[in-house]
Amino acid sequence: MxxxxxxxxxxxxxxxxxxxxxxxxxxxxxxxxxxxxxxxxxxxxxxxxxxxxxxxxENKQTLFGAMITNRCEQSFDKLPVPRGDARSLRTELHALGLMMIRLIYAPEAIALYRVVIAESARQPELGEIFHVSGPARAMASLTAYFQKLKDKGLLAIPDARLTAEMFVGMLKGQDYMRRLLNMEEGGCRPEDLVEAAVETLLRAYALQAEEV
CATH class of the missing domain: 1.10.10.60 (Homeodomain-like)
Structure with missing residues (x-):
């Protein structure tokens, strides 16, 4: 019981x-x-x-979606605002990367993702609710952030959405999968992934590389 x-x-x-x-x-x-x-x-x-x-x-599905949305809003209301200063760009991107790492690797986020994966085969609509309420909203916020960097002339990115997805992808190392599988951590430290992701972004798209 x-x-x-x-x-x-x-x-x-x-x-x-x-x-x-x-x-x-x-x-x-x-x-x-x-x-x-x-x-x-x-x-x-x-x-x-x-x-x-x-x-x-209205029902349990609505409650689940609202819970995901609520957590996403609480997390992404702290998204840094681009200051329009090329000299501070590296610092701002590093802070963004650390924030994303904390969100992606948070035990609660990992546990919630496991819940969705376990149920989505039987209830595909649950996966859709989770994606729309959480990851899709997060990606929209990141896309808007990178679009602002582009509009301010700080990064010569061709597509803000693609850049946002690439940035998140670089932050998800093998440790992310290991944590999902409840295995011991190993491989790259999350902080090292942030450093590598920021460096890659700046080398690829910075307009004023000597100042960043």
Whole structure:
């Protein structure tokens, strides 16, 4: 029999009902997976009624998508804004790379990705919800960032979207797959991947290489 989880405790700033539900849903999905998570369990953990959940979210799929979107928005509202200074470009790209590494390699992100992979064969729509709510939104934010670098004349990139995908791809070394498979870490350090990705980007597209 499934153990009844206590309601989530919230400290410091009180959360809205919607935020309480999203926080509880995240814990349920990560702990039990998508299929085994029920709206009753989320309601109990959030300390609200099931009717309150349905007042905010149409169904479990909608709740799952909203939870992913919420985490994505919290992460990418800290995306650096290009300052238009070629001399600071390397530092800004390095900070961006470190931020992306922390997001990509976060234990919660890895665990959530495992949940989606485990369920998507039986429920392909879940993979679509995850992609649209998370990775696609993240890629849109990165694309906009690189487009700004191009518009400011800092990088001579032919395609902002392609550059964003290339940058993320360079940050995903073999350790990313090892972590997904719950193996011991090995290979390149994440920090080394950031250095290599930034250096590659600047060598390929910097307009004022001597200043960056």
């Amino acid at each position: 499934r153990e009844q989880k206590p309601a989530v405790e919230f400290d410091t700033v009180p959360l809205s009902k919607r935020e309480q539900i999203l926080a509880a849903a995240r814990e349920e999905f990560l702990e039990y997976g998508y299929a085994a998570t029920t709206m009753d369990a989320v309601a109990a953990r959030a300390g609200v009624s099931k009717a309150t959940i349905y007042a905010h979210f």
